[in-house]
Amino acid sequence: xxxxxxxxxxxxxxxxxxxxxxxxxxxxxxxxxxxxxxxxxxxxxxxxxxxxxxxxxxxxxxxxxxxxxxxxxxxxxxxxxxxxxxxxxxxxxxxxxxxxxxxxxxxxxxxxxxxxxxxxxxxxxxxxxxxxxxxxxxxxxxxxxxxxxxxxxxxxxxxxxxxxxxxxxxxxxxxxxxxxxxxxxxxxxxxxxxxxxxxxxxxxx
Numbered sequence: 001x002x003x004x005x006x007x008x009x010x011x012x013x014x015x016x017x018x019x020x021x022x023x024x025x026x027x028x029x030x031x032x033x034x035x036x037x038x039x040x041x042x043x044x045x046x047x048x049x050x051x052x053x054x055x056x057x058x059x060x061x062x063x064x065x066x067x068x069x070x071x072x073x074x075x076x077x078x079x080x081x082x083x084x085x086x087x088x089x090x091x092x093x094x095x096x097x098x099x100x101x102x103x104x105x106x107x108x109x110x111x112x113x114x115x116x117x118x119x120x121x122x123x124x125x126x127x128x129x130x131x132x133x134x135x136x137x138x139x140x141x142x143x144x145x146x147x148x149x150x151x152x153x154x155x156x157x158x159x160x161x162x163x164x165x166x167x168x169x170x171x172x173x174x175x176x177x178x179x180x181x182x183x184x185x186x187x188x189x190x191x192x193x194x195x196x197x198x199x200x201x202x203x204x205x
Contacts, residue, residue, distance in 0.1 A: 001068075001110055001157055002067045003154055004151075004153045005068035005070065006068050006071070008153040009068060010074075013048045013074075015151065016048075017051075023183065023185065023197060028105075030134050030199050031059075031060070032059050034132055035100050035101055035131075038061070039059075039101060040099050041099060042065070045106065045108075045110075046082075047075065049064070050079075053082050061083075062079070063083050064085070067086070068086070090115045093122070097128040099126050099127055100127070100130070101134070102123050102132075104133075104136070111159065113138075117169045120169055120175070121174075124173045134199050136197050137166045138161060139163045139196050140160055144157070145157070166196055176200060176203050178199045178201055179198060180196060182194055183195060
């Protein structure tokens with residue numbers, strides 16, 4: 001997947017911006033509206049940095065993570081005030097209560113679905129009480145799906161649970177779900193995909 005995203009990085013921003021309806025800015029602004037400017041935010045799957053990382057870094061202290069070296073390179077160029085790291089989020093760790101917000105758009109579905117459940121608990125651990133988790137998750141019960149020539153760039157992997165299972169797993173991890181909407185989007189190719197867009201919080205004790 002890293003090699004595939006490296007290959008698609010030069011055209012990623014244009015492709016992603018053509019997905020309809022555009023939802024990333026709507027949901028990233030949930031954090032802008034709710035968190036103070038001194039907040040620390042983690043973005044999982046920062047891509048090329050536009051528009052999400054750029055918005056986050058304008059308002060907060062941003063730590064972006066991406067599995068692709070090329071995506072992270074573009075993000076550093078586009079968003080010089082952010083801090084970007086290359087790595088597999090399932091193998092990374094942060095201190096307890098490190099972040100006030102965590103964002104993950106279209107990224108967690110690239111992990112094996114058992115790893116997604118584990119990551120929910122780890123994200124909860126990384127977040128401060130009163131923090132928010134904003135993400136797009138899968139809506140289909142797919143143990144594993146592999147496309148050999150995704151966007152003409154190489155192999156891509158997906159895995160997911162259905163929307164209701166994702167809600168249950170988030171609540172088991174400790175999150176309070178504030179919003180959860182299944183929304184269908186159309187990609188530039190004309191293909192449609194549905195994601196569960198969620199806003200969840202770590203409540204103050």
